[in-house]
Amino acid sequence: MKHLLTAAELDADTATAVLDTADRLKAALLGREVRKLPTLRGRTVVTMFYENSTRTRVSFEIAGKWMSADVVNVSASGSSVGKGESLRDTALTLAAAGADCVVVRHPASGAAHRLAGWLGADPYGTNTSVVNAGDGMHEHPTQALLDAATLRERLGSLRDRRIGIVGDVLHSRVARSNVALLSTLGAEVVLVAPPTLLPVGVTGWPVTVSHELDAELPALDAVMTLRVQAERMHGLFFPSVREYSIAYGLNQARLGLLPEHAVVLHPGPMLRGMEIAAAVADSPRAAISDQVANGVHVRMAVLYHLLAHREDA
Amino acid sequence: MNLLIRGVRPYGDGDPVDVSVVDGVIAGIGAGLDAGDGEVLDGDGAVLLPGFVDLHTHLREPGREDTETIATGSAAAALGGFTAVFAMANTAPVADNAVVVEHVTRRGREVGLVDVHPVGAVTVGLAGERLAELGTMAAAGVRMFSDDGHCVADPLLMRRALEYATALDVVIAQHAEEPRLTVGAQAHEGEAAARLGLGGWPSSAEEAIVARDCLLARQAGARLHICHVSTEGTAELLRWARARGTRVSSEVTPHHLLLDDSRLATFDPVNKVNPPLRAATDAAALRRALADGVIDCVATDHAPHAAQDKDCEWAAARPGMLGLQTALSVVVETMVRPGLLTWRDVARVMSERPAEIAGLPDQGRPLDVGEPANLVLVDTDAEWTVRGAELASIAANTPYEGMTLPGRVLATVLRGRCTARDGRVAEPTGVFG
Numbered sequence: 001m002k003h004l005l006t007a008a009e010l011d012a013d014t015a016t017a018v019l020d021t022a023d024r025l026k027a028a029l030l031g032r033e034v035r036k037l038p039t040l041r042g043r044t045v046v047t048m049f050y051e052n053s054t055r056t057r058v059s060f061e062i063a064g065k066w067m068s069a070d071v072v073n074v075s076a077s078g079s080s081v082g083k084g085e086s087l088r089d090t091a092l093t094l095a096a097a098g099a100d101c102v103v104v105r106h107p108a109s110g111a112a113h114r115l116a117g118w119l120g121a122d123p124y125g126t127n128t129s130v131v132n133a134g135d136g137m138h139e140h141p142t143q144a145l146l147d148a149a150t151l152r153e154r155l156g157s158l159r160d161r162r163i164g165i166v167g168d169v170l171h172s173r174v175a176r177s178n179v180a181l182l183s184t185l186g187a188e189v190v191l192v193a194p195p196t197l198l199p200v201g202v203t204g205w206p207v208t209v210s211h212e213l214d215a216e217l218p219a220l221d222a223v224m225t226l227r228v229q230a231e232r233m234h235g236l237f238f239p240s241v242r243e244y245s246i247a248y249g250l251n252q253a254r255l256g257l258l259p260e261h262a263v264v265l266h267p268g269p270m271l272r273g274m275e276i277a278a279a280v281a282d283s284p285r286a287a288i289s290d291q292v293a294n295g296v297h298v299r300m301a302v303l304y305h306l307l308a309h310r311e312d313a
Numbered sequence: 314m315n316l317l318i319r320g321v322r323p324y325g326d327g328d329p330v331d332v333s334v335v336d337g338v339i340a341g342i343g344a345g346l347d348a349g350d351g352e353v354l355d356g357d358g359a360v361l362l363p364g365f366v367d368l369h370t371h372l373r374e375p376g377r378e379d380t381e382t383i384a385t386g387s388a389a390a391a392l393g394g395f396t397a398v399f400a401m402a403n404t405a406p407v408a409d410n411a412v413v414v415e416h417v418t419r420r421g422r423e424v425g426l427v428d429v430h431p432v433g434a435v436t437v438g439l440a441g442e443r444l445a446e447l448g449t450m451a452a453a454g455v456r457m458f459s460d461d462g463h464c465v466a467d468p469l470l471m472r473r474a475l476e477y478a479t480a481l482d483v484v485i486a487q488h489a490e491e492p493r494l495t496v497g498a499q500a501h502e503g504e505a506a507a508r509l510g511l512g513g514w515p516s517s518a519e520e521a522i523v524a525r526d527c528l529l530a531r532q533a534g535a536r537l538h539i540c541h542v543s544t545e546g547t548a549e550l551l552r553w554a555r556a557r558g559t560r561v562s563s564e565v566t567p568h569h570l571l572l573d574d575s576r577l578a579t580f581d582p583v584n585k586v587n588p589p590l591r592a593a594t595d596a597a598a599l600r601r602a603l604a605d606g607v608i609d610c611v612a613t614d615h616a617p618h619a620a621q622d623k624d625c626e627w628a629a630a631r632p633g634m635l636g637l638q639t640a641l642s643v644v645v646e647t648m649v650r651p652g653l654l655t656w657r658d659v660a661r662v663m664s665e666r667p668a669e670i671a672g673l674p675d676q677g678r679p680l681d682v683g684e685p686a687n688l689v690l691v692d693t694d695a696e697w698t699v700r701g702a703e704l705a706s707i708a709a710n711t712p713y714e715g716m717t718l719p720g721r722v723l724a725t726v727l728r729g730r731c732t733a734r735d736g737r738v739a740e741p742t743g744v745f746g
Contacts, residue, residue, distance in 0.1 A: 008508075086621060086624075086625055087625060087626055087629075088624055088625065106626065107628070108626035108627055108628040108629060109499070109509055109510040109511050109580070109627060109628065110509065110511075110580025110626060110627045111626045113579065113580045114580055114581075114625070114626050114627075117579075117581075118624075135510070136510050136511075136628065137510030137511070137512075138509055138510030138511075139510065173510060176508070176510055199506070199507035199513065200502045200503065200506075200507065200513055200515070201502065201503045201504035201505065201506060201507025201508065201513075202507055203504065204504035204507065204508065205507070205508075
């Protein structure tokens with residue numbers, strides 16, 4: 001694996017190998033007093049975030065540090081990006097400065113693809129790996145990997161499991177990555193959303209589409225609720241927070257419609273009372289904190305697969 | 314000044330003949346004409362057509378001379394077989410007044426490689442709020458008005474523009490894009506955009522404006538031209554409007570004939586254009602509509618952009634692509650080779666109809682004795698590989714980079730003078746006024 005740009009490009013074997021590595025790393029760190037593996041000593045990982053983020057950024061930083069990589073964080077404000085430097089120039093600068101891996105989050109779909117292209121054409125950048133930490137509405141592959149890791153933990157295999165993704169699919173990179181990865185791993189995906197929050201071209205996706213959450217819940221092995229920004233109301237995507245919450249919010253009553261074994265996921269940040277009730281988020285059925293914990297192990301695994309076996313190591 | 318063109322087939326028909334040109338006018342057509350002391354162009358069996366007319370270019374001068382100038386754009390036009398081009402009004406300053414349009418006209422004449430006709434803005438500053446001085450610009454020679462790049466979205470303003478234009482006998486060319494339906498739009502709203510997470514530009518945003526403007530034009534008795542038709546639905550609407558007698562004409566770009574949104578997967582903004590590359594089914598429908606005459610003509614929407622405005626993330630990139638030097642080859646690839654158009658038809662869609670739409674009396678004329686010698690010689694068998702850096706434009710943003718395309722312009726003749734020959738352009742004329 002040279003880069004990790006999308007979940008769509010992962011075949012089942014590669015994805016499973018990354019998830020297995022994450023499991024092994026998790027086991028290796030379990031109960032250790034000093035959570036530090038020497039694997040990526042001497043490697044430099046730069047995180048470059050053009051959008052605010054808490055969990056993803058922290059997760060990558062911890063993942064790098066637990067693997068003994070040197071981790072440098074660049075934020076869009078307080079760097080030359082704020083002075084109008086282009087994404088290309090910033091990327092080439094980081095490569096020339098010695099980054100082995102650039103972890104990028106950017107509001108533009110395709111930004112990570114562009115970065116990989118520019119680095120590949122630059123003498124300093126040919127060995128620099130790119131990890132997409134979320135590009136616009138396109139993909140967030142490590143989120144899908146950590147969701148898959150969490151579901152494997154709770155459900156065993158994903159094969160023939162039925163996973164519901166509920167909410168703002170249209171604007172969600174988490175949804176796109178999960179649709180790709182979960183179907184690659186053999187799960188059936190059901191998207192539940194009002195028609196306004198589904199992309200027009202969803203017809204080409206390997207999913208079932210529904211507008212009736214209550215009808216879907218009893219057959220689901222897991223339900224993933226997506227954040228729905230209240231601002232979307234002003235884009236005329238739905239009439240009111242109240243109506244959205246009534247139709248698509250995961251509340252206590254709906255939790256009762258799920259099978260006993262079913263898992264509740266949320267990629268965060270949660271808007272309690274909007275797409276998920278506080279009681280659901282805090283229930284034992286919810287695996288939200290597990291998702292965050294697994295996020296570190298999955299990102300360690302991704303860095304390992306990208307950086308550990310370089311010829312120049 | 315005399316010119317003898319040897320061995321060409323007018324409209325691709327019959328055996329090769331010679332064409333003699335005297336003082337910018339076709340003086341004779343026949344076998345074995347005498348060269349006299351004039352210049353000789355050896356056609357070697359090339360197809361002879363009337364010089365191409367492009368209703369839609371962006372020559373970027375004034376304002377963005379780092380990407381194209383009237384001189385470099387004229388060179389690209391001559392090399393592409395064009396003898397007349399229309400330069401859109403979205404320059405800086407905007408061509409919304411007589412001073413700017415007269416500047417463009419004068420610079421075009423100074424360069425002298427192609428007739429450069431300025432398009433005037435419909436509204437002041439392209440802002441879509443009040444009418445620009447259409448009458449004053451018409452008096453300065455403007456034949457076509459457009460806010461291209463922006464839609465004249467206000468229905469009342471569009472109605473008034475169409476009505477006002479009838480007194481001036483000019484045409485209003487609409488960039489059909491309902492702005493409320495394209496907020497955040499980055500790509501054709503379809504399966505590719507859904508997968509790639511790019512904001513959707515729905516076909517209905519174009520079609521809603523086309524339908525509305527056909528109704529307004531019919532009511533006003535005005536002439537309406539639809540720029541860069543990109544959807545199957547628009548072609549259907551044009552068919553309907555024509556059938557009920559609306560005076561509406563339209564153009565399609567070479568890139569919408571050849572390319573589709575399957576190219577977007579790389580996120581390379583060289584494929585970003587407005588209106589966007591549509592579905593493959595749209596491209597097929599546009600080819601049929603051009604063959605049927607529902608769409609009148611081909612226009613390039615030649616849009617040079619600086620490297621930094623394309624070598625960036627998709628959302629930050631400016632829309633548009635080069636087109637002048639590749640237009641003919643793309644038409645050959647998509648229309649002539651599949652048998653959808655004959656060479657006679659190519660003369661219609663690339664020269665005669667655009668000249669009629671814009672009201673140019675000396676362009677798109679028959680290949681007859683006594684007609685102005687605005688001509689293009691096409692080597693139909695040649696193939697060439699497109700290299701953006703080798704094109705005459707300052708910018709290099711061609712979506713056809715590395716593609717091998719059929720058909721090549723051997724020479725372009727403007728009023729009896731060779732403006733381009735064997736891939737090289739003539740020196741500027743230095744003629745003023």
